Amino acid sequence: MTAEPSSHTALVRRARRINRELALLYPDAHTELNFSTPLELLVATILSAQTTDKRVNLVTPTLFARYPAAADYAAADRDELEKIITSTGFYHAKANSLIGLGQALCDRFGGEVPPRLRDLVTLPGVGRKTANVVLGNAFGIPGITVDTHFGRLARRFGWTTSTDPVKIEAEVGALFPRRDWTMLSHRLIWHGRRVCHARRPACGACPLARLCPSFGEGPTDPVIAAKLVKPGPFS
Numbered sequence: 276m277t278a279e280p281s282s283h284t285a286l287v288r289r290a291r292r293i294n295r296e297l298a299l300l301y302p303d304a305h306t307e308l309n310f311s312t313p314l315e316l317l318v319a320t321i322l323s324a325q326t327t328d329k330r331v332n333l334v335t336p337t338l339f340a341r342y343p344a345a346a347d348y349a350a351a352d353r354d355e356l357e358k359i360i361t362s363t364g365f366y367h368a369k370a371n372s373l374i375g376l377g378q379a380l381c382d383r384f385g386g387e388v389p390p391r392l393r394d395l396v397t398l399p400g401v402g403r404k405t406a407n408v409v410l411g412n413a414f415g416i417p418g419i420t421v422d423t424h425f426g427r428l429a430r431r432f433g434w435t436t437s438t439d440p441v442k443i444e445a446e447v448g449a450l451f452p453r454r455d456w457t458m459l460s461h462r463l464i465w466h467g468r469r470v471c472h473a474r475r476p477a478c479g480a481c482p483l484a485r486l487c488p489s490f491g492e493g494p495t496d497p498v499i500a501a502k503l504v505k506p507g508p509f510s
């Protein structure tokens with residue numbers, strides 16, 4: 276037997292142990308965007324680009340009340356819509372996406388959000404990341420959401436060396452059963468926000484330290500590291 280299969284097996288085993296530890300750490304991990312329908316989650320996810328979930332959650336109650344259906348976005352008055360979403364940033368582009376989204380949903384999908392990746396990615400403002408968020412959280416269809424936290428942690432765990440979201444999605448997806456994909460995404464994002472930050476990860480206070488090949492990338496002193504942990508919530 277060559278070294279490759281056994282090292283792959285070891286990688287899979289360690290990856291799944293990390294996932295189990297994360298499940299114990301974050302039993303309640305979920306998307307931090309507030310929504311009650313697939314359309315609301317799609318809209319909230321589009322708005323979350325370049326801003327925080329918390330900021331999005333501040334504008335969506337007004338937005339969802341004003342535009343309850345795809346047809347309402349399609350017919351939206353641009354100035355009024357932009358005014359509501361201004362605080363999420365990039366509001367011209369986001370308003371374009373939301374109006375275009377409403378039109379595309381009405382023209383091609385009977386006003387409903389389609390539950391398929393290949394349809395979702397044809398919608399304005401919707402890439403694979405957004406599509407997988409909606410599939411996993413609004414439709415219960417497993418999806419890996421590669422955002423900045425997910426990519427960074429996957430590299431730190433040695434699950435991939437890539438910075439390309441599509442490659443990361445494929446390489447990490449191959450390590451886990453499909454049914455684990457959505458919760459794995461939430462857990463990595465939660466750990467990235469709270470402990471394993473881009474700069475100065477809290478290694479000395481990290482419950483995954485003994486499993487993580489990147490232990491030492493941040494301070495290992497428990498007292499210093501504990502101060503770096505952000506407890507959340509982020510919504």
Ligand code: SF4
Nearest residue numbers: 471476478481487489
């Ligand atoms: S040990 Fe450090 S690098 Fe590894 S997951 Fe924990 S905080 Fe991140």
